[in-house]
Amino acid sequence: MGKQKRKRLDADSKIKVLQRHLMDKKPVSEICEEFGIQPSVFYTWQRDLFARGATLFDSKPGPRKVDRTDERIAFLEAKLAKKDEVIAELLEEHVALKKSLGES
Numbered sequence: 001m002g003k004q005k006r007k008r009l010d011a012d013s014k015i016k017v018l019q020r021h022l023m024d025k026k027p028v029s030e031i032c033e034e035f036g037i038q039p040s041v042f043y044t045w046q047r048d049l050f051a052r053g054a055t056l057f058d059s060k061p062g063p064r065k066v067d068r069t070d071e072r073i074a075f076l077e078a079k080l081a082k083k084d085e086v087i088a089e090l091l092e093e094h095v096a097l098k099k100s101l102g103e104s
Contacts, residue, residue, distance in 0.1 A: 009035070014045050021046075 020026045032039050
C-alpha cells in the first residue's frame with residue numbers, strides 16, 4: 001500500500017465541512033469519506049472552532065480598524081510624482097549646463 005497524499009483544505013472549506021455536520025445533520029463518517037479526511041481531523045477542527053469561536057462574540061462593538069491602504073497608496077503615489085518632477089527638473093538643468101559648457 002502506498003501512502004495517500006494529505007488533503008490540505010483552506011479555512012472556508014473546513015467551515016463548510018463542519019457546517020455539513022452541524023447544520024445539515026450529515027454523519028461524520030459520511031462527511032469524512034466525502035472529503036477524504038480522518039474523523040480525528042474533523043473533531044480537531046470542530047474543537048478549534050468552538051475554542052476560538054468565543055472571540056467572535058467577545059469583541060466589543062465600536063469603531064473598527066479602518067483600512068487606510070488606499071489612502072497610503074495615494075500618498076505614496078503623490079510623493080513619487082513629486083520626486084519624478086524634481087528629478088526631471090534636475091536633469092533638464094544638467095543637460096542645459098552641459099550644452100553651455102560645450103559637452104555633448
